[in-house]
Amino acid sequence: MAQWLNYKELKAEISFIDVLEHYGVEMKIKGEQATCPCPLPSHDGDSTSPSFSANLDRNIFQCFGCGAKGNILDFLCLMGDKNPKDAKQFHQVAVMAKRKFLYKPQREAPASNKQKASGKAKVVVNPPLDFELQGLDPNHPHFDELGLKPETIKHFGLGYCKRGLMAGRIAIPLHDANGQLIGYAGKLVDESKVSDDNPLYLLPARRERKNVVYDFQPELFLYHGHAITKPVCYVIVTQGFMLIWRLWQEGKRDVVSVIGDGLSDEQASLISYLICVKHGF
Ligand SMILES: [Zn+2]
Incomplete structure (x- = not known):
């Protein structure tokens, strides 16, 4: 399962605009050139003048203030206080950059014929949740029965839910690859109540709002x-x-x-x- 990382491809594929936007940098784009105040933490001069420029075509950058220059991976190293000349640090930054900037979760599924026929053309898969369950109890006695320690409960964000759809269940936050909360699974505490309509593990349901179908597809992410x-x-x-x-x-x-x-x-x-x-x- 090992995967070789092609630095050359990576340097070409990552978008400098994505990267600068990720760091909240406001830039001016003219042709192939993006200019902005130098965002590098190591920049020691004036940080308001637009001394930094990135060539979007060649994915390289240069700062006339601090003299830093290099390719997009060097830039990511410097932004993370890593040394681009240190092969191990460079490699780790490259791996994370690939995940962060090239991996895009699959959000939109093509509409099936049935959906088209019913006029529901848009399906959004595993959308980020716009709320978090509040008041979950991490000290519920069921955690003892499961043999889970407070550290584990905290790490996975688990808690007993008293209200709503998840009432009587341990709520389990689910995140996509980018760490966005996309829903909750719920484990029934009282297993004697399990039935066809009341599964041991309840997963987020498919729902519709304003002609858009929000679908939950567990096969598109890895828990944890x-x-x-x-x-x-x-x-x-x-x-x-x-x-x-x-x-x-x-x-x-x-x-x-x-x-x-x-x-x-x-x-x-x-x-x-x-x-x-x-x-x-
Ligand atoms: Zn600089």
Whole structure:
């Protein structure tokens, strides 16, 4: 599953505009040139004059104030206080840059014929949630029954929910690869109440609003994948929730889980984004 990173391709594919926007830099774009005040933390001169320029065609930058220059990956190193000349640091920045700037979660699914026929042309998949469940109880006795420690409960953001659709369940926040909250799963506390209409694990439902269908597709993300923020040599892939909580609690930090059956192509590619091994590192 190791994936080789092609720096040359990466340098060409990442958009300097995306990167500058990511850092909240206001730039002026003229032709192939973007100019702005130097955003580098190491810049020591005037930080209001537009001394920094990036060539959007060649993906290189230069600052006339502090003299810094280089390619887009050098820029990302310097923004993160990393040394672009240090091969290991450079590699780590490159891996994260690939994930951050080239991986785009698949949000829009093509409308099926059935949807077209019903006039609902737009389907949005796993959209970020615009609210968070409040008042979740991380001290509910059910966590003891599950053998989960406070540290684990906190790390996964778990809590017992008293109200609403999730009432009587442990709410489990779900995040996409970019760390956006996309919904909650809910584990029923009283397992004697499990029935066809009341599953042990409740997943976000497909919903419609103003002619747009919001669909939840668990096969498009990895549970806990967003929490792996450094490139790893290997990752443990589990299924469901209990096992990953227990493994994490046992000290296995590079764990992800698939919700549902099997591993989708999207999940396989997400795993390859987490893993990046190069000889010597
Ligand atoms: Zn500068």
